[in-house]
Amino acid sequence: MKSPQDSNMKFPGNLSAHQKGPMLAALYQSTFPQFTAVAAGVLGRQDGAEDVVQLAASIALSKNTQFESEASFLAWMYSAVRKCALNERRKFTRRRTYATDPVNLQLVDNEPDVSGAKSVDPGSGELSADQTCFEDHLLAALQELSGEARCCLLLRTVHELSYAEIAEIIEIPQGTAMSHVHRSRQLLRKQLTSKD
Numbered sequence: 665m666k667s668p669q670d671s672n673m674k675f676p677g678n679l680s681a682h683q684k685g686p687m688l689a690a691l692y693q694s695t696f697p698q699f700t701a702v703a704a705g706v707l708g709r710q711d712g713a714e715d716v717v718q719l720a721a722s723i724a725l726s727k728n729t730q731f732e733s734e735a736s737f738l739a740w741m742y743s744a745v746r747k748c749a750l751n752e753r754r755k756f757t758r759r760r761t762y763a764t765d766p767v768n769l770q771l772v773d774n775e776p777d778v779s780g781a782k783s784v785d786p787g788s789g790e791l792s793a794d795q796t797c798f799e800d801h802l803l804a805a806l807q808e809l810s811g812e813a814r815c816c817l818l819l820r821t822v823h824e825l826s827y828a829e830i831a832e833i834i835e836i837p838q839g840t841a842m843s844h845v846h847r848s849r850q851l852l853r854k855q856l857t858s859k860d
Contacts, residue, residue, distance in 0.1 A: 685725075685728060688724070688725075688728055688731065688737055691734055691737060691738070692721055692724075692741070695738060695741070696717065697823065698742075698819070698823055698825075698833075699717040699720070699741060699742070699745045700713045700714055700717050701713075701815070701818045701819055701822060701823055702742060702745050702746055702749070702815055702819070702833060702834070703716040703717050703745050703746075703748070703749040704818065705749075705811060705812075705814045705815025705816075705817075705818045705819070706746055706749035706750055706753060706811040706812075706814075706815055707749050707752060707753050707756070707811070708753065708806070708807055708811060708814060712752060712756070713749070715752075716745060716748045716749045716752050717745055719748050720741060720744035720745045720747075720748045721741070723744055723748075724737070724740065724741055724744060727740075739832070742832075742833040742834075743835065746815075746834065746835075749811075750811070753811065798856075801855070801856055802852070802856065804855070805851065805852050805855035805856060806852070808851065808855065809848050809851065810844075812834060812836065812844060813844040813845075813847065813848045814848065815834055816830050816834065816841050816844035816845050816848065817844065817845050817848040817849070817852075819833065819834075820841075820845045821845075827841045827842050827845070830845075
């Protein structure tokens with residue numbers, strides 16, 4: 665996975681925007697999963713993350729003459745994805761609605777209570793047969809993290825980026841990235857074991 669830190673290739677100075685396009689497209693495709701993880705981390709949900717990345721990419725396409733190297737493109741894209749995701753999260757928060765239809769409220773009330781179900785065997789760490797229960801608890805615990813902390817955790821755990829790469833992508837100090845990952849893991853551990 666590429667990050668701005670390990671991409672130092674400069675584009676030849678005589679390339680037109682049309683010639684640079686395929687190079688940027690290939691770079692975009694190879695880093696799309698990381699961009700999506702950043703967007704999902706900021707949004708707090710996977711739903712809409714790809715749309716955010718595509719919005720940032722469409723903006724980048726209009727600015728492709730400004731990128732002198734892979735690193736400048738990647739740094740700009742990570743920043744744009746993060747900012748687009750923050751804007752989308754603000755919009756989503758403002759327009760969030762709740763069920764008021766009595767039929768929908770009745771459906772929610774009739775859902776089975778799984779709060780007493782054990783999701784992880786404390787002795788072995790094995791998942792129980794009710795995987796859905798564990799996934800629900802995991803998603804709920806992830807929602808309790810700040811967008812920045814969730815983003816750091818996902819980039820470190822899922823995409824196996826170094827703390828330096830995470831710091832550069834999210835534009836925070838490396839120590840802050842380390843702290844976010846450490847505290848996020850502690851909170852998840854506490855939340856997931858206390859649900860038992």
